[in-house]
Amino acid sequence: MTSLVGTSYASKVARVSSLAANSASTIVVSRASGIAPLYVHFDASAVTSTRTTRPFHEIRYIWNFGDGSAGSWAKGAALSSKNTDEGPIAGHIYESAGSFTPYVDIIDGNSSERFTLDPIVVTAADSASEFLTTKTVVVNMAADADFTGAPAGATQVNTDSLQTAMASLTGTVKRILFKRGGTWDTTGTVTKNLAGPLLIGAYGSGAIPIWRPTAGFTATVAVMNLGAQNTFTAGDIRIMDIEIDASLVLDPKAIYGFSCLGTYDQQTFLRITFRALTIGLNYSDALLNINEASWPGQRMWDSIAIVDCTHADVPNKVGGGGGSGSIPYGHYFAGERSFFAGNDIDMGGDVSIVNSATHVVRCTYGYKCV
Numbered sequence: 001m002t003s004l005v006g007t008s009y010a011s012k013v014a015r016v017s018s019l020a021a022n023s024a025s026t027i028v029v030s031r032a033s034g035i036a037p038l039y040v041h042f043d044a045s046a047v048t049s050t051r052t053t054r055p056f057h058e059i060r061y062i063w064n065f066g067d068g069s070a071g072s073w074a075k076g077a078a079l080s081s082k083n084t085d086e087g088p089i090a091g092h093i094y095e096s097a098g099s100f101t102p103y104v105d106i107i108d109g110n111s112s113e114r115f116t117l118d119p120i121v122v123t124a125a126d127s128a129s130e131f132l133t134t135k136t137v138v139v140n141m142a143a144d145a146d147f148t149g150a151p152a153g154a155t156q157v158n159t160d161s162l163q164t165a166m167a168s169l170t171g172t173v174k175r176i177l178f179k180r181g182g183t184w185d186t187t188g189t190v191t192k193n194l195a196g197p198l199l200i201g202a203y204g205s206g207a208i209p210i211w212r213p214t215a216g217f218t219a220t221v222a223v224m225n226l227g228a229q230n231t232f233t234a235g236d237i238r239i240m241d242i243e244i245d246a247s248l249v250l251d252p253k254a255i256y257g258f259s260c261l262g263t264y265d266q267q268t269f270l271r272i273t274f275r276a277l278t279i280g281l282n283y284s285d286a287l288l289n290i291n292e293a294s295w296p297g298q299r300m301w302d303s304i305a306i307v308d309c310t311h312a313d314v315p316n317k318v319g320g321g322g323g324s325g326s327i328p329y330g331h332y333f334a335g336e337r338s339f340f341a342g343n344d345i346d347m348g349g350d351v352s353i354v355n356s357a358t359h360v361v362r363c364t365y366g367y368k369c370v
Helices: 162-166 285-291
Strands: 033-035 038-043 060-064 084-086 089-094 098-100 103-108 111-116 120-123 136-140 155-158 175-179 183-186 190-192 198-203 210-213 221-226 237-240 243-245 255-260 267-270 273-275 279-282 304-307 310-312 329-336 339-341 359-367
Touching: 033 038, 038 120, 060 089, 084 089, 089 304, 089 339, 162 175, 162 183, 162 190, 285 359, 304 329
Parallel strands: 033 120, 136 155, 136 175, 175 198, 183 210, 190 221, 198 237, 210 243, 221 255, 237 267, 243 273, 255 279, 267 304, 273 310, 279 329, 304 339, 329 359
Antiparallel strands: 038 089, 060 084, 060 103, 098 120, 103 111
């Protein structure tokens, strides 16, 4: 995991005397650089004030992430700018390349102080040395020879199988892009436990690519597992602009979009469509307890971002009868310094069925999440 970055502050307005003198040094930023899309967590919760014993609740924090082209949230009650936020804990995804200078205004009573942070430097995926030429694989369906829009020099693969395509993502190949408009079937789970940076996404124009579990897909598993038991993996993976559609599965089963089997940090899920899945992200802390029972010391996932995703056509309770079977959730989640924003979850199951769908999001553990 990337080490926490201490911030320095080049410009300040007049100091508020009631704020602790060490306020600047207590503001923590999770990352100072990386490849787009880059999730960064901001934490000013350690700032203290002589005016209150409850600064987390009674001091006002207004963030500007320095990302003027970020746009506005398309979903949610406020539909506000993605470039701003309020509260002692904040998060932002930098989707464009460049150097961005965030700041936070801390308001204590009628006075305020601005802390300007060190720049966040973001590299475009197409320019990152980790993804250049043959370190990227582009995937078309078996009968499609048109790779228009693919990055120059990328290795070209033709297949209709998700499992075959994902076998191309190795320790050397760090990025895999599926052609928009295509559909890739899978008969079972794809598992990847690779150190990042990694990117799974789309290229070309049109509708986002579809990963489609087939009618005989195994019950109670994920379409994709990240990490592995008894391991700490650096992670730093971005999965974006993909649809997972389980509507072909004929026998009602518990099917998840993604699960994580061990400590695997810095995961970003951006603009994923989960369709007809029992659970979108199955990141319950119980997975760590079950998988790591013989290996004490496994810790919670850090820096998981789930942003601008859609979960639609959630099935009714699947399998079993009475009180048994799998209860659908939008997402089953646990994590530290994580970010959940701009998502649309439609739990439109049949309400006449007992326990048809019980949670939009079930969060069993969260620490400094947004």
